[in-house]
Amino acid sequence: MQIKAVTENKKQHLDLLLLADEQESMIDRYLERGTMYALYDGGLRSVCVVTDEGGGVLEVKNLATTPQFQGRGYGRQMLAWLADFYHGAYQIMQVGTGDSPLTLPFYQHCGFQITHIVKDFFVNNYDHPIYEAGKQLRDMIYLQKEI
């Protein structure tokens, strides 16, 4: 397994980024200022984008694993690698996600705890309703973990 920074043509992985954040204009808000990583294990397995939010907070803005390789530990390994790589440079790793049974339990499983909620974030910032597992996402739920 190998994790590499992606410094050029970050949109080569747009198909994966859109799995985690389905509106491209929202991805454009953080893609350039963010640092992107790709995890390879034979082929490409996962991508993520992290940003410096100030105050010692590193935010995971996007994390996606190729559908046929989900549930094999790649997402967890990417988060563990980030925590190790950024240990000392940041104190907190943060992630914001919808109230979805597909993502919240994953982050909690990886040691994140809910810290705060931004009401109606998805309703106010996306140009169409976002559904996950048959449920409309409304609030952004932030979770954090010490690194």
Ligand SMILES: CC(C)(COP(=O)(O)OP(=O)(O)OC[C@H]1O[C@@H](n2cnc3c(N)ncnc32)[C@H](O)[C@@H]1OP(=O)(O)O)[C@@H](O)C(=O)NCCC(=O)NCCS
């Ligand atoms: C969410 C996502 C990134 C998880 O990546 P992954 O590589 O499939 O996750 P992992 O296999 O590393 O899972 C890590 C652990 O979380 C658990 N987990 C993952 N999804 C879960 C879920 N929906 N409910 C409960 N547990 C879950 C796994 O069982 C695993 O447990 P283990 O460590 O005991 O083996 C992946 O499903 C994905 O790409 N989804 C689409 C994009 C997306 O929604 N991204 C998140 C945006 S906020």
